Amino acid sequence: MPPHVSADRSAAQPPGRGPVDALITQTRRLKGDMDAVRPGAPGDQADPQGRWQRALYDLARHQLDDLDAHLAQLRDGPPSAPAVRTTPAAPAADGRESLLSRVGSAEWNLLTDEAAWSEELYRILGRDLAAPPLTLDELPSVVLEEDRPKLTSMVTDCLVDARPIDGEFRVVRPDGDPRTVHMMGEPVLDAEGGTASMWAVLRDVSELRRSQRAVRESHDSLQRERHRAQTEQRLAVELREAVLPSWRGPLSLPGRNAGSLDLAARHLPAATASLIGGDWYDAVELPDGRTLLGVGDLTGQGPAVTSHTAMMLGALRGMAMAGTEPGQLLAWLNQLLDATVRPALGSALCCRYRPDTRTLTWARAGHPVPLLFRAGTGRRLDAPQGVLLGATSRAAYGQAEETLEEGDVLLLHTDGLAPADRLLGLAPRLGGARTAQDCVRTVVEECGESGRDHDACLLVARVTR
Structure with missing residues (x-):
């Protein structure tokens, strides 16, 4: 200067x-x-x-x-x-x-x-x-x-x-x-x-x-994005809890035939809390004395997929209460997803159990088949035809029947749980379990409850009489 x-x-x-x-x-x-x-x-x-x-x-x-x-x-x-x-x-x-x-x-x-x-x-x-x-x-x-x-x-x-x-x-x-x-x-x-x-x-x-x-503007934008993500996360959690509680005990179904099945289920969340997916399970006593059992998975994460899940569960129960058979029920769920504003893909497994004959009638839409454990051994049930929900319009879904026996354990799960071969390897332990809740506990111990990349659902039905 x-x-x-x-x-x-x-x-x-x-x-x-x-x-x-x-x-x-x-x-x-x-x-x-x-x-x-x-x-x-x-x-x-x-x-x-x-x-x-x-x-x-x-x-x-x-x-x-x-x-x-x-x-x-x-x-x-x-x-x-x-x-x-x-x-x-x-x-x-x-x-x-x-x-x-x-x-x-x-x-x-x-x-x-x-x-x-x-x-x-x-x-x-x-x-x-x-x-x-x-x-x-x-x-x-x-x-x-x-x-x-x-x-x-x-x-x-x-x-x-x-x-x-x-x-x-x-x-x-x-x-x-x-x-x-x-x-x-x-x-x-x-x-x-x-x-x-x-x-x-x-x-x-x-x-x-x-x-x-x-820096200030991008920091403010980041804060707004985090606030939006937190709001969406809270909404997704509240909505999921409303339609699929984090249930950890035996499933109690009111009804005259509910005692014929011992039921237990578990939802295993992903390790990252923000990854709330569309995995679901359901069990309900129907007016004709049968029991509806179902599991499924919708693609996506967050509030959008959670709202789709709530819609599907409502539709599933409504149609099942009206006496709709599993194959037709999945066909209508497929049309429902196809007609939504934001079409989605999903897999589902729908079963109706008749206690007086111990007959299981079931259908699948691109979902892992049920696993049946009897006398210390396990096997996959023979799968009927069925494409993913939302994959094509007017899809038809076949049905299959299986006669169960007292002491049988039926395991329904979403694909995020574990490979079927790994689950079938638990047959000796599941055969010695006294309750459906013991079976769920065994599966969770084997597959891990934390550190998961994707959430998963597990539903166990044990025939008691």
């Missing part, structure tokens, strides 16, 4: 080049390390967390760029007074011109009403180097109108009360480009203690403020 008017201040001498060069090297090494771990390119603008991370990186990078430039100026010492030119100076050979142009200096002599600017300040304000520097009275002419009172207050406090200047204001360059400038300065006193001049360092912080603004 230009030399001070006061003779009692000696010109600052630049520090030794060695220590400053070492700091510059460290700064540039740190920038290289940051580039190595920079978040991916901003391809997915829908990801609030990614935008926030990239904005933080850009902000830190701008600050390191400024530090690099400032250290270089510290090493090289104060610039000399600018020579009068009619064209802008050429960029520095090392490519630092764009960085160094962010910091300029000025001094305003109150005794002569003269001003001296560095070339960098001309660049910041976008003014021709041949033009005379603006006086303190002229400086507000390039400042945004709403920021002029702030500049006036800072200058007045400095000249009248000898307070240091430290503040920001916005300027508009001749090409219409607005810039944000941070000014730091102080008065220079004469021998009698009066203010003879004022000097200042002006720094173009437009990009830094832009980066800070991007």
Whole structure:
């Protein structure tokens, strides 16, 4: 910056080049390390967390760029007074011109009403180097109108009360480009203690403020996204609990024939609480004395799939109460999913058990078949034809029948539980279980209740008479 008017201040001498060069090297090494771990390119603008991370990186990078430039100026010492030119100076050979142009200096002599600017300040304000520097009275002419009172207050406090200047204001360059400038300065006193001049360092912080603004905006966006996700999560949990409670004890079905089956079920959630899927189970005593048993899985996660699950369970029970057979019931559920505003895919297994003949009539829609355990051995039931729900319009679903015996254990599950072969390997243990709840406990111990990638449902029916 230009030399001070006061003779009692000696010109600052630049520090030794060695220590400053070492700091510059460290700064540039740190920038290289940051580039190595920079978040991916901003391809997915829908990801609030990614935008926030990239904005933080850009902000830190701008600050390191400024530090690099400032250290270089510290090493090289104060610039000399600018020579009068009619064209802008050429960029520095090392490519630092764009960085160094962010910091300029000025001094305003109150005794002569003269001003001296560095070339960098001309660049910041976008003014021709041949033009005379603006006086303190002229400086507000390039400042945004709403920021002029702030500049006036800072200058007045400095000249009248000898307070240091430290503040920001916005300027508009001749090409219409607005810039944000941070000014730091102080008065220079004469021998009698009066203010003879004022000097200042002006720094173009437009990009830094832009980066800070991007961080704030992306952080706010991330917070809104998290709040939305938490709201959706809470809604999905409440809706799921309403239609499929996290039940852990024996299933009690009111009715005259409910005692013919010992029932137990379990819903095993995914390890990540936000991954609420569409797995479901159901068991209900029907008016004709039969028992409806069902499990299924809808694709998707969150409130949308949970609402589809609630709709399906309501429809399933309603049609079953009306006496609809399993195959026809799945056909109508398929039409129901196909007609929804947001069509979905799903698998399902629907069974009707007749206690007086111990007959199980069942149908499947792309779902794992029931597993039957008898006398210490297990097997898959022969599967009738049936495509996924929602896969095609007017699909037909076949039915199968199986006669059960007292002591048989029927296991219905969704595909997120475990492979069928692994479950069939539990036959000796399930054969020795005294209750359906013991069977469920055995399966859960084998398959694990935590750390799951996907939620799963398990329904066990044990024939008691």
